[in-house]
Amino acid sequence: MKNPFPGIGLPLRSPRGVGLMEVVVATVIAVIAVMALAYSFSTGRGLVDRFEIARVALAAAQRRMERLSALPAAAPELQLGTPHTDVVQVDGRTVARESWTVDAFDDPANGTQAGSVDLKKVTVTVSWGQLGPNETVTLTRLFPTH
Amino acid sequence: MVRHTARGMTLIEVTIVMVLAVMVVMGMISFYISSQSTWMAGSTQALAQRDATLLIEAISDSVRTAFMAETFDSPDALHQGLILRNATLQPYWSFWWDGRDSLVHQGPDLNQDRGPVVTSRVTRFQLDTLTSLVEFRLVELRAGNGQLVGMASAAALYNRGPQTP
Numbered sequence: 001m002k003n004p005f006p007g008i009g010l011p012l013r014s015p016r017g018v019g020l021m022e023v024v025v026a027t028v029i030a031v032i033a034v035m036a037l038a039y040s041f042s043t044g045r046g047l048v049d050r051f052e053i054a055r056v057a058l059a060a061a062q063r064r065m066e067r068l069s070a071l072p073a074a075a076p077e078l079q080l081g082t083p084h085t086d087v088v089q090v091d092g093r094t095v096a097r098e099s100w101t102v103d104a105f106d107d108p109a110n111g112t113q114a115g116s117v118d119l120k121k122v123t124v125t126v127s128w129g130q131l132g133p134n135e136t137v138t139l140t141r142l143f144p145t146h
Numbered sequence: 147m148v149r150h151t152a153r154g155m156t157l158i159e160v161t162i163v164m165v166l167a168v169m170v171v172m173g174m175i176s177f178y179i180s181s182q183s184t185w186m187a188g189s190t191q192a193l194a195q196r197d198a199t200l201l202i203e204a205i206s207d208s209v210r211t212a213f214m215a216e217t218f219d220s221p222d223a224l225h226q227g228l229i230l231r232n233a234t235l236q237p238y239w240s241f242w243w244d245g246r247d248s249l250v251h252q253g254p255d256l257n258q259d260r261g262p263v264v265t266s267r268v269t270r271f272q273l274d275t276l277t278s279l280v281e282f283r284l285v286e287l288r289a290g291n292g293q294l295v296g297m298a299s300a301a302a303l304y305n306r307g308p309q310t311p
Contacts, residue, residue: 034177041184048188052195056297059202063281063300066206070279070302090298091270091284 050134057096057126057137060088064098064124065139073146078102078120088126096128105142120145190290197266198287198297201250204263205241206301209280212239213305217273221245226273227256228280233305243271248288269294278306 064086071077077084080102088096100122107118120143129135155163205228209215212230220227220242227242237255241263244251249262250271270286279302286296 037181038177041181041188045184045188048192048195052191052295055195055199059199059282059297059299062206063298066300066302067279069304070276090296091286 053095053128054137056090057088057128060090060096060098061124061126061137061139064100064126065122065141068100068122068124069141069143073120073144078122078143080104080117080120088128096126098124098126100124102143117145119143187289187291187293191293191295194266194287194289194293194295197264198285198295201264201268201287202282202285202297202299204252205280205282206299208239208241209301210304212303215275215280215303217275218242220271223272225268225271228273228275243268270296278303 068077077100083099083101085097085099087094088098103121103123104117105119105121106112106114106116108114110118112118121140122143123138123140125136125138127136208230209228213233214231214235216229216231217226218229219225225243225245227240229237230239232238239252240255241250241252242256243249244259244262247262248267248269250264250268251259251262253260264287266287266289268286269288270284272283272285274281274283279300282297282299282301284296284298286294288294
């Protein structure tokens with residue numbers, strides 16, 4: 001009786017076996033798949049490490065902002081125009097650099113003359129690594145002038 | 147052309163095939179275990195980092211509403227606690243390190259424990275209080291893979307009022 005489904009029910013391997021070229025191609029594909037998997041794991045681990053320092057930098061920027069907010073308006077750290085720098089330390093280790101600037105800010109809604117210093121705009125920047133765009137955290141907050 | 151002859155395989159051929167198969171399987175198992183270990187290490191470290199941020203944010207939110215804050219050793223200088231007071235100087239909320247589970251707990255006071263703030267173990271919880279500022283000198287959490295995640299920050303007491311010196 002003729003098989004109505006040719007190819008089904010027959011042995012998978014042909015009697016001639018597997019050729020060398022097939023083995024080589026299969027091996028290369030398997031190696032590429034394993035390498036891709038290993039690369040994705042190392043990339044994921046690198047991202048976790050990068051976000052760790054990013055979180056530390058964000059906490060440091062918030063710390064500086066909170067410290068500045070606790071100072072009187074006339075404190076030297078809040079003087080207009082002068083850039084300030086410091087290092088970020090966690091448990092005695094320097095992990096990043098921080099800098100902050102204080103600029104005059106004119107509140108457009110308070111009715112005073114344009115260009116008047118109504119508030120102080122404080123910008124805190126924390127940088128780490130090679131100072132690339134992905135290795136900087138910047139926070140800005142408005143402070144009262146008195 | 148048929149590769150296998152009617153005489154079958156010799157013991158040497160079977161042995162060589164077995165050795166090669168064992169080497170391949172061992173390599174695959176080794177790769178799997180190594181990948182799983184890397185995955186677990188990354189995941190637990192990310193969780194510890196998230197918990198460190200969450201812990202600092204939770205305490206900061208409470209500090210900002212407080213009139214006064216004071217620290218105490220709980221039970222030593224490496225692990226401390228924080229008592230927050232309102233404008234009548236009554237204590238209303240506390241955070242403290244509990245040595246029984248190495249977690250930072252919170253509640254109205256030490257006798258009314260509302261449970262841990264985060265579930266990651268805290269190895270160091272060091273705080274300082276200034277007139278209108280609480281400094282998180284070091285908040286260090288241990289990830290599931292044993293790695294330590296340290297963070298430092300600060301929170302101002304915005305509810306301190308105009309009588310702040």
